[in-house]
Amino acid sequence: MTSWFLLAKIATLLLLAFAGWRDVATRLIPDSLCVALAVLGLAIRAASGLWAALASTGVAVLLFALLAVAHARGLLGGGDVKLMAATAMQFPPAGILHLLLAISVAGGVLAAVHLALRRLPAPARHMPRGHTLRRHTLRRLWAVERWRVQRGSLPYGVAIACGGAWILLLGRGI
DSSP states (O other), rough: HHHHHHHHHHHHHHHHHHHHHHHHHHHHHOHHHHHHHHHHHHHHHHTTTTHHHHHHHHHHHHHHHHHHHHHHTTSHHHHHHHHHHHHTSEEEEEEEHHHHHHHHHHHHHHHHHHHHTTTTTOOSSSSTTTOOOHHHHHHHHHHHHHHHHTOOOHHHHHHHHHHHHHHHHHOOOO
């Protein structure tokens, strides 16, 4: 693997990690992040040849169209649709099936974690004496995340990021 591909893989992994973090923190995935991921994927595929770039772009566009239908029916968030299509640009068409399978497994794990989190008790409303700012911040973060879990909001961008990273690290992409 040349150093350019290694840098591209590292950049892709960092972008996926940032997407997952942003989805947990805000339940939003920035458009600029998806565009950067798609452009990086296009550059990676173009380095493999014009047909490789066209094939990956075609599959990503088809995936986007299919997922847009799911979004229109309220089954998937718009950011998740964009992130999944942008992540698909990193892989050859044969690797997309591996990507979708990895995302599905990661999504199942994420859903199981969220179901378990629903059973945890709510954080205390008042902090005991001697609390630190760190504990206060963690309590507030847990309270907000627990509220989101109770609403049923699942940050599926985390599953997309984990699935994409998993397949990249297995060597199925780039």
